[in-house]
Amino acid sequence: MKFKLIFLFLSSFYVTIVAQSDEDYLRKIYKESLTKGKSYHWLDYLSNEIGGRLSGSLNSELAVEYTKKVLEELEFDRVWLQPVMVPKWIRGGPEFSFIEVAPGKTIPVNLCALGGSVATPKEGLKAEVVEVKGIEELKAMAFTDVQGKIVFFNCQMQVDVISTFEAYNGCVNQLFDGAKEAAKLGAVGTIVRSMSLRLDDLPHTGAMSYGITAINNRIPSAAISTNDAERLSSMLKIDSSIKFYFKQNCKQLNDVQSYNVIGEITGAQYPKQIITVGGHLNSWDLGDGSHNDGAGCVQAMDVLRLLKLIGIQPKRTIRIILFMNEEKGLRRGLEYAKFAKENNEKHIFALESASGGFIPRGFSFQGPDYKVSQIFKWKKLFEPYLIHYFKKDGIRADIGPLTNKSVLLADLITDSQRYFDHRHASNDNFDFINKRELELGSATMASLVYLVDKYGFNSTEYSSKVKH
Amino acid sequence: MKFKLIFLFLSSFYVTIVAQSDEDYLRKIYKESLTKGKSYHWLDYLSNEIGGRLSGSLNSELAVEYTKKVLEELEFDRVWLQPVMVPKWIRGGPEFSFIEVAPGKTIPVNLCALGGSVATPKEGLKAEVVEVKGIEELKAMAFTDVQGKIVFFNCQMQVDVISTFEAYNGCVNQLFDGAKEAAKLGAVGTIVRSMSLRLDDLPHTGAMSYGITAINNRIPSAAISTNDAERLSSMLKIDSSIKFYFKQNCKQLNDVQSYNVIGEITGAQYPKQIITVGGHLNSWDLGDGSHNDGAGCVQAMDVLRLLKLIGIQPKRTIRIILFMNEEKGLRRGLEYAKFAKENNEKHIFALESASGGFIPRGFSFQGPDYKVSQIFKWKKLFEPYLIHYFKKDGIRADIGPLTNKSVLLADLITDSQRYFDHRHASNDNFDFINKRELELGSATMASLVYLVDKYGFNSTEYSSKVKH
Numbered sequence: 001m002k003f004k005l006i007f008l009f010l011s012s013f014y015v016t017i018v019a020q021s022d023e024d025y026l027r028k029i030y031k032e033s034l035t036k037g038k039s040y041h042w043l044d045y046l047s048n049e050i051g052g053r054l055s056g057s058l059n060s061e062l063a064v065e066y067t068k069k070v071l072e073e074l075e076f077d078r079v080w081l082q083p084v085m086v087p088k089w090i091r092g093g094p095e096f097s098f099i100e101v102a103p104g105k106t107i108p109v110n111l112c113a114l115g116g117s118v119a120t121p122k123e124g125l126k127a128e129v130v131e132v133k134g135i136e137e138l139k140a141m142a143f144t145d146v147q148g149k150i151v152f153f154n155c156q157m158q159v160d161v162i163s164t165f166e167a168y169n170g171c172v173n174q175l176f177d178g179a180k181e182a183a184k185l186g187a188v189g190t191i192v193r194s195m196s197l198r199l200d201d202l203p204h205t206g207a208m209s210y211g212i213t214a215i216n217n218r219i220p221s222a223a224i225s226t227n228d229a230e231r232l233s234s235m236l237k238i239d240s241s242i243k244f245y246f247k248q249n250c251k252q253l254n255d256v257q258s259y260n261v262i263g264e265i266t267g268a269q270y271p272k273q274i275i276t277v278g279g280h281l282n283s284w285d286l287g288d289g290s291h292n293d294g295a296g297c298v299q300a301m302d303v304l305r306l307l308k309l310i311g312i313q314p315k316r317t318i319r320i321i322l323f324m325n326e327e328k329g330l331r332r333g334l335e336y337a338k339f340a341k342e343n344n345e346k347h348i349f350a351l352e353s354a355s356g357g358f359i360p361r362g363f364s365f366q367g368p369d370y371k372v373s374q375i376f377k378w379k380k381l382f383e384p385y386l387i388h389y390f391k392k393d394g395i396r397a398d399i400g401p402l403t404n405k406s407v408l409l410a411d412l413i414t415d416s417q418r419y420f421d422h423r424h425a426s427n428d429n430f431d432f433i434n435k436r437e438l439e440l441g442s443a444t445m446a447s448l449v450y451l452v453d454k455y456g457f458n459s460t461e462y463s464s465k466v467k468h
Numbered sequence: 469m470k471f472k473l474i475f476l477f478l479s480s481f482y483v484t485i486v487a488q489s490d491e492d493y494l495r496k497i498y499k500e501s502l503t504k505g506k507s508y509h510w511l512d513y514l515s516n517e518i519g520g521r522l523s524g525s526l527n528s529e530l531a532v533e534y535t536k537k538v539l540e541e542l543e544f545d546r547v548w549l550q551p552v553m554v555p556k557w558i559r560g561g562p563e564f565s566f567i568e569v570a571p572g573k574t575i576p577v578n579l580c581a582l583g584g585s586v587a588t589p590k591e592g593l594k595a596e597v598v599e600v601k602g603i604e605e606l607k608a609m610a611f612t613d614v615q616g617k618i619v620f621f622n623c624q625m626q627v628d629v630i631s632t633f634e635a636y637n638g639c640v641n642q643l644f645d646g647a648k649e650a651a652k653l654g655a656v657g658t659i660v661r662s663m664s665l666r667l668d669d670l671p672h673t674g675a676m677s678y679g680i681t682a683i684n685n686r687i688p689s690a691a692i693s694t695n696d697a698e699r700l701s702s703m704l705k706i707d708s709s710i711k712f713y714f715k716q717n718c719k720q721l722n723d724v725q726s727y728n729v730i731g732e733i734t735g736a737q738y739p740k741q742i743i744t745v746g747g748h749l750n751s752w753d754l755g756d757g758s759h760n761d762g763a764g765c766v767q768a769m770d771v772l773r774l775l776k777l778i779g780i781q782p783k784r785t786i787r788i789i790l791f792m793n794e795e796k797g798l799r800r801g802l803e804y805a806k807f808a809k810e811n812n813e814k815h816i817f818a819l820e821s822a823s824g825g826f827i828p829r830g831f832s833f834q835g836p837d838y839k840v841s842q843i844f845k846w847k848k849l850f851e852p853y854l855i856h857y858f859k860k861d862g863i864r865a866d867i868g869p870l871t872n873k874s875v876l877l878a879d880l881i882t883d884s885q886r887y888f889d890h891r892h893a894s895n896d897n898f899d900f901i902n903k904r905e906l907e908l909g910s911a912t913m914a915s916l917v918y919l920v921d922k923y924g925f926n927s928t929e930y931s932s933k934v935k936h
Contacts, residue, residue, distance in 0.1 A: 162853055359827070386630060417908070437885050
């Protein structure tokens with residue numbers, strides 16, 4: 001009898017120590033990330049040892065090699081490179097520009113070529129300036145107003161919206177389509193106010209497109225800092241005949257081969273159900289790409305490691321994908337989606353982090369309602385970590401090509417207030433990464449992956465096992 | 469008849485344009501703060517033109533003058549200075565310190581005196597080191613183990629808690645009480661690991677106390693950077709006989725007179741019901757005190773201005789209080805509480821911002837349940853601004869002295885991840901302030917003050933007017 005009681009006591013003790021709730025698992029994931037996370041260490045290497053990773057560049061290939069090596073050391077079941085052809089654009093030597101107030105009297109300007117732009121003539125380009133607030137204003141102008149001039153797009157990101165991405169979307173078309181539209185009206189070049197909410201001296205680059213503009217009609221396009229945009233605008237109000245000069249040396253080369261870096265652990269129960277977690281490995285060249293999107297890559301890389309650390313053997317196949325060439329054309333996403341289709345793979349969930357390594361606030365989703373509402377039931381599990389934002393309001397560009405009726409796509413939402421202070425500028429660098437914020441992001445991603453892997457999206461399986 | 473219809477139409481139109489919901493008012497407050505906020509401009513002056521504002525210092529008096537002038541220009545009904553006596557401690561010349569591995573072989577250390585500490589002897593202080601993880605470990609030691617040595621408090625802030633304030637509270641007693649306890653065991657000095665979660669080279673100062681230790685028994689106390697703490701600890705493991713040297717020149721002087729700066733608008737309907745909004749004007753001296761607590765001051769200063777801008781005439785008296793000497797003894801809070809009592813004032817609500825000008829996350833409350841539950845009903849009004857945290861989990865030290873049964877105290881909660889990277893160190897400066905984050909904080913405070921002013925805490929008045 002006594003023996004029996006001891007046995008009962010011991011077995012109930014055993015049950016107590018092994019039966020862990022989702023709350024326990026999330027607590028462990030956050031703890032492991034904050035105490036033993038690797039994301040900061042890897043990002044230090046990517047940022048400080050490699051640096052900016054323009055697609056097609058030597059640095060981008062070094063980043064492919066490095067991250068592949070790291071994933072291999074993590075003992076995934078499979079690590080491979082998926083070949084993708086990427087466009088290759090080079091900046092060339094330093095850019096140079098000024099406002100010419102009068103012959104011989106100049107004021108220097110902080111400028112950088114936009115990605116994809118052609119160079120100026122070797123001696124640079126000097127012309128009068130016509131300022132517009134955006135493409136619509138330009139389109140309403142006559143050929144004679146624009147011909148022979150540099151069009152200055154000075155649309156400001158709207159300050160009084162809370163999401164800076166919304167502010168960005170409000171005028172990014174001036175950057176992407178500005179040169180194409182200005183060329184139609186005979187402009188000789190375009191300069192664009194940097195897409196930043198902050199007044200400072202840093203020019204922010206970004207991808208522009210000539211669309212179907214014939215090669216001979218392509219005009220050079222550059223960004224100037226917000227302070228310079230303010231100054232130029234003020235000066236134009238006083239004297240509309242002042243000239244702007246810039247010289248840039250960039251060039252579009254032929255496409256080159258590059259790679260998406262992929263690592264996976266095969267699911268123990270449902271190997272054909274695939275969960276992907278990703279970021280994009282390429283960056284712009286002015287900074288070291290720490291926030292955009294070195295952070296997203298290292299956060300994704302740490303997800304499987306964190307699950308391993310807390311003793312999770314995934315039921316489903318979990319795949320880390322570091323995409324190449326997100327910034328210019330999303331080709332990598334297309335290539336991966338093609339691969340997934342050819343292999344008859346069933347992607348149930350795709351998560352990406354591409355909004356900078358700032359404090360995580362939650363997730364944004366796109367996909368079938370039943371999956372979204374299932375995920376929303378887990379929201380309260382995240383509240384102790386100050387993760388409150390769960391919205392079905394679409395995802396950003398990156399994993400778009402995977403879209404089909406059944407897959408649920410998700411973005412990690414990080415606090416957006418400081419993102420555009422750094423994005424595509426020289427201050428997108430490791431100094432502006434906070435270790436804890438980065439690690440909290442990894443933990444937040446790993447936690448959602450843990451839940452999706454555990455419960456899948458089979459609603460009956462889900463309801464029979466979970467009570468919240 | 470026709471005339472009547474037109475009149476009806478016009479009057480209903482009139483009602484439509486004037487009847488604005490709380491949602492509308494909050495939207496306007498956030499918009500005004502992000503487009504016309506003054507907080508960043510004022511903080512630029514406080515930080516870059518004045519700088520660190522150690523209580524009793526010339527800078528602190530300049531800050532009193534400046535903020536008084538600003539409040540006066542805002543045309544409050546009344547602006548005044550409330551005299552308070554404050555302790556005056558000066559750092560003196562630069563501190564200097566090193567680890568002596570062997571005679572003549574030294575490694576420099578980043579060190580700063582703790583506020584309130586005595587100086588070392590003129591030639592400095594050199595002694596062997598005894599490392600402890602905290603006060604409890606020290607108390608368990610024998611006199612002979614400690615006598616004649618420098619006690620090195622190396623308790624690390626706990627990394628795996630989400631609130632960095634919780635991590636701070638876990639070992640701040642080593643800083644405040646360390647010297648007092650070490651002196652009892654015959655120590656000649658103490659050095660403390662900086663209260664920061666980050667590994668870097670910056671020493672963080674802070675207030676320490678000798679309690680009732682006799683003047684002759686007071687030993688000098690300093691903080692060293694986290695990197696130096698790690699290094700020293702490693703070296704002590706190899707050789708426990710290495711020595712530590714430091715020289716500091718600080719001094720406690722007699723108390724001097726200073727001021728709380730107060731401005732108010734008298735309530736139109738309930739002038740005797742008082743709502744206070746505050747921060748503390750004094751700071752430490754190593755940085756310029758931008759986050760701690762210049763940010764809180766300028767945010768509080770902008771609250772009434774924002775309400776004015778959107779056309780609110782407060783029903784209740786709203787008072788901005790910039791407290792002096794929060795860091796060392798909370799005397800200012802006591803003085804104000806005494807004043808409030810003497811004037812038979814009924815404080816219904818006191819809000820403070822003192823956690824840095826980071827992205828606002830919500831509020832923490834302390835006070836009567838009926839007030840807290842009333843405030844919680846407004847929570848959803850704040851969600852569009854990503855303000856999710858409403859908790860009754862106590863307030864920080866600053867407005868504590870106002871506590872009585874009826875007043876509701878509140879802290880603005882800002883994101884805490886980066887706060888201790890800067891707090892009390894030389895990098896608590898304006899470069900690390902983000903304009904939007906600061907302005908979102910002002911707007912969040914103004915929004916809550918708007919609601920409390922409008923509805924008060926009379927539950928019948930409240931329930932008859934609001935439907936959420």
